[in-house]
Amino acid sequence: MKPRPRFCGPAGQAVISFLQLVAIIVVLELARRLGFVDLAFTQRAKGIAVGLMLVVVGNLLPKMRPFGAWGGDPATAAAAERLAGWVLVVTGLAYAALFLLAPVEQARSLSPILGLGGLALIAMDWAWLARSPRPAPGTEAGTRVRPGTEGRKVAFGLLFSIAYLLATTSLKYLSEGRSWAGLLATWSLPVFLLAYSVFLAAMDFHRDRT
Amino acid sequence: MNTVFRALSDPTRRHVLELLRHGPMTAGELAEQFDVSKPTMSAHFSVLREAGLVVSERRGKSVVYELQLSVLEEALLGFTKALGLGLGGRRAAARRPRRREALGR
Numbered sequence: 001m002k003p004r005p006r007f008c009g010p011a012g013q014a015v016i017s018f019l020q021l022v023a024i025i026v027v028l029e030l031a032r033r034l035g036f037v038d039l040a041f042t043q044r045a046k047g048i049a050v051g052l053m054l055v056v057v058g059n060l061l062p063k064m065r066p067f068g069a070w071g072g073d074p075a076t077a078a079a080a081e082r083l084a085g086w087v088l089v090v091t092g093l094a095y096a097a098l099f100l101l102a103p104v105e106q107a108r109s110l111s112p113i114l115g116l117g118g119l120a121l122i123a124m125d126w127a128w129l130a131r132s133p134r135p136a137p138g139t140e141a142g143t144r145v146r147p148g149t150e151g152r153k154v155a156f157g158l159l160f161s162i163a164y165l166l167a168t169t170s171l172k173y174l175s176e177g178r179s180w181a182g183l184l185a186t187w188s189l190p191v192f193l194l195a196y197s198v199f200l201a202a203m204d205f206h207r208d209r210t
Numbered sequence: 211m212n213t214v215f216r217a218l219s220d221p222t223r224r225h226v227l228e229l230l231r232h233g234p235m236t237a238g239e240l241a242e243q244f245d246v247s248k249p250t251m252s253a254h255f256s257v258l259r260e261a262g263l264v265v266s267e268r269r270g271k272s273v274v275y276e277l278q279l280s281v282l283e284e285a286l287l288g289f290t291k292a293l294g295l296g297l298g299g300r301r302a303a304a305r306r307p308r309r310r311e312a313l314g315r
Contacts, residue, residue, distance in 0.1 A: 009262070010262075010278075010280070058281060059280045059281045059282050060280055061281075062278075062279060062280060062281065062284075063262075063278050063279070063280050065278075073233065074233045074234050074276065075231070075232050075233035078231075078233070078276075078277060082279075082281075082284065085280070085281040086281055089281045
């Protein structure tokens, strides 16, 4: 039997789940504008959907091996990936619980700190891994390069998308929905895409150099 | 999900997953840790691969296995370990001396 390409595996599952949750958020917003549901319900449901998004991506994150390109000890990279996955899952559960149980205004004010804090922890985890010592090429650990990491770019794409979503939501909340915030949120999308491309290029450059 | 539960229900397969936590290992290195025949070990590897808990890659003459657990699967593994599920099998596995120990390494 022909092996399935890796994108159909964890990376594909994560992208499909992410898009399903985005679709739920869009439908909720549409339903509110058409007058089917009230604002408080929409805000609550959207918050829960974003929390679930973090849980789904975090759950599959270690399988996508985002730190696979790092040329060091495979066990260290795998441990860092597992930690990143756990951080995102716990953050997502807390995020969803906040919108489920707390008053909406309180949930809206605390959720950006929670979500962006989780992503900051993952960034610190990655930075720690990037700076940790690598095994010498001749040693046993140095010869054990990890197998293919096709899901890596998808994993970082999803993380950047979540960061964009959380950043723009926070901006709109902090500006109390003023029009300039909406405009800024729209125009920050190309900046995030550019940052993602530069990030991937830097990772490839780093990998090729080592 | 059924394949994951099936894979985690066996103590030998759980032990393989624990060993792979320390990094990728070849099939030979993993088999060395157990006193079971090669076809039995191959069957265990096959179940783990089918469940998506490990990935394998052929390098020259050897096959390298690496852990590929999601957060939920890792939690399930910890849960089954904590509850000691399949204890009968674990006791049986503990009775069998590991080849390395038998050789006095």
